[in-house]
Amino acid sequence: MSNLDDLYREIILDHYRSPRNRGQLATPPAHRVEGFNPLCGDEITIDLLVDDGVLVDLKLSGQGCSISQASSSLMSVAVKGKSRDDVRHAIASFKEMMLRHESALSDDESKNQVARLRELGEIAALQGVVKFPVRIKCATLAWNTLAQGLDELAL
Amino acid sequence: MSNFSAQRVRAETPEFLRVINDHPLTYLDSAASSLPPRAVIEAMSRYYELRHANVHRGVYQTANEATDAYEGARATIARFINAPGGADEIVFTKNATESFNLLAKSWGLANLGRGDVVLISEMEHHANIVPWFQLREVTGVEVRFLKVTDDYRLDLSTLDEDLAGVKLLSITGMSNVLGTINPVRELADAAHRHGALVAMDAAQSVAHAGLDVTALDVDFAAFSGHKMLGPTGIGVFWTRQEILAAMPPFLGGGGMIADVRTDGYRPATGPSKFEAGTPPIAEAVGLGTAARYLESLGLDHVVAHETALTADALTRLAHHFAGRVHVIGPATTQARGGVISLDVEGVHAHDVAQVLDEFGVCVRPGHHCAKPLMRRFGLAATARASFGPYSLTADTDVLIEALEHAVKLFG
The missing domain is CATH 3.40.640.10 (Type I PLP-dependent aspartate aminotransferase-like (Major domain))
Structure with missing residues (x-):
């Protein structure tokens, strides 16, 4: 079951069973953004409360598989209270982690990736998803939806 | 007297030679696409x-x-x-x-x-x-x-x-x-x-x-x-x-x-x-x-074979997973074919299908291009197992073993 263990790390199962930052915020002042995965029916709603360029609070609702739920929960913990630049940086790092590399990485690229994974902290538990190409879209749904919300807020 | 043999159909279907994650192929996705015999x-x-x-x-x-x-x-x-x-x-x-x-x-x-x-x-x-x-x-x-x-x-x-x-x-x-x-x-x-x-x-x-x-x-x-x-x-x-x-x-x-x-x-x-x-x-x-x-093969024999597999699977699923795995479809084989949609409590259909793949079991997770029906029953997705003329009760054995693993993994 080694493949499955890579995918379903304990921390992912924990966030799936006990998702963080679930719920809704009053809109306004919060901004609501919705994301869909039309292939599998996963849905996510994110309420974003931004003040002076800082993501003061966010709440998540919707439904989906363990990977999409754990990814959104881990994301919410990572970006809550962060500045616009930090949130954008986290999104970029996560999406980089979800890229499939056609060939082996060079040493520098590998070191770079390891450094970025350390930066991501717990979220790095999701790196096993890359081995399961059809699940990548599950993991990235929340992050793409968050990016869309920032775009809508012109952040 | 019927000379239909699902074993023979399987032997005549080349894709069953595949080995997936060290398991023989358990193909339960004929409702999405069936496997062609060598003759085709x-x-x-x-x-x-x-x-x-x-x-x-x-x-x-x-x-x-x-x-x-x-x-x-x-x-x-x-x-x-x-x-x-x-x-x-x-x-x-x-x-x-x-x-x-x-x-x-x-x-x-x-x-x-x-x-x-x-x-x-x-x-x-x-x-x-x-x-x-x-x-x-x-x-x-x-x-x-x-x-x-x-x-x-x-x-x-x-x-x-x-x-x-x-x-x-x-x-x-x-x-x-x-x-x-x-x-x-x-x-x-x-x-x-x-x-x-x-x-x-x-x-x-x-x-x-x-x-x-x-x-x-x-x-x-x-x-x-x-x-x-x-x-x-x-x-x-x-x-x-x-x-x-x-x-x-x-x-x-x-x-x-x-x-x-x-x-x-x-x-x-x-x-x-x-x-x-x-x-x-x-x-x-x-x-x-x-x-x-x-x-x-004789389509009557194919239908009878798939009906028997379905009856057996419905009985065993109800027995093994009482209250935990729900069949979204008629409970008996009366006016019913070999398509079995499963809703596993607390486990999303994609996760079910992912765990099953580890056992070489091919089922289809999702809305099956029938979203009005899924909405009717308040479901986003089911994991669907479906039989073909090459299916065997051994496929149901592996399905149940893999489902047990999925239920255990997600607690």
Whole structure:
């Protein structure tokens, strides 16, 4: 079951069973953004409360598989209270982690990736998803939806 | 005495030689696409190796052979579904979806306007929903839905009212999510009493419940090759000759014309009118071979075999996972085929399918292109296992073992 263990790390199962930052915020002042995965029916709603360029609070609702739920929960913990630049940086790092590399990485690229994974902290538990190409879209749904919300807020 | 043997069908189906994650292939996704036997693959190879040429054109020997092979497949399909008017009623399309688009955009556009009603049901595949919504945008035809009951059957309690004003009843023979087999003959009789025509989505039923368009007394039928042990890329549209003759052409181009001049064109007659461009010749050959293969197995035996597998699986699933795994479909094999949609409490269908893949078990997670039905039952996705003539009770053993693992993993 080694493949499955890579995918379903304990921390992912924990966030799936006990998702963080679930719920809704009053809109306004919060901004609501919705994301869909039309292939599998996963849905996510994110309420974003931004003040002076800082993501003061966010709440998540919707439904989906363990990977999409754990990814959104881990994301919410990572970006809550962060500045616009930090949130954008986290999104970029996560999406980089979800890229499939056609060939082996060079040493520098590998070191770079390891450094970025350390930066991501717990979220790095999701790196096993890359081995399961059809699940990548599950993991990235929340992050793409968050990016869309920032775009809508012109952040 | 039946000499049907699922073991032999499996031995004749090459993909079962695959090993997935150190497990033999447990293929339980025949409702999405069935695995072709070697005979089908070899017939297509032989066609390409020995007699490939374009059809209906050349005068040379291989062109004649290609035409004979293509038209021979048409005759085989006509026999297979008992088309009253024979091969002249069989139009080859890309798949059942294209067949429904042909029906809606040719016959529908000419016959269904504002004030008319097309009656479908909540258990239809998107292929028998979206073309009607598209037609509604153009002509204003009303699209009405028959409801599905809590025990996963069509609600026929108000059928006479539902049929009021209906010009076309378009209904599936067998739900690709629930496994429910609909009383098509009874529905056709009722629709005809109201002056409506009847279209049947036979994509699921053709190889798992059989299709006899004469006995069912329907007016149109649509199905796909790859769900009946044939290749992808070919489907069938059937209607009675007099209706086909009155239908305006659909796609335009070569092959579908009688004459073209600088001031216009005259369409061909018969199925050719709806087969613009070079058709899928090798696929037609493969489909004809698949139909003959199913005939050689005896479709009654196939249906009986799959019904026995379904009864066994329903009993064992209920026994092993009482209250934890819900079957979204009829609980018995009464008017039911071998499609078993599962809702595992606390485990998303994608996660179920992912764990099952680790055991070499192929099931389909998702909405199965039937979102209105999923909404009806408040579900986003199910994990669907489905049987074919090569399925064995051993497949159910592995399915249950893998499901146990999934339930344990997610607690």
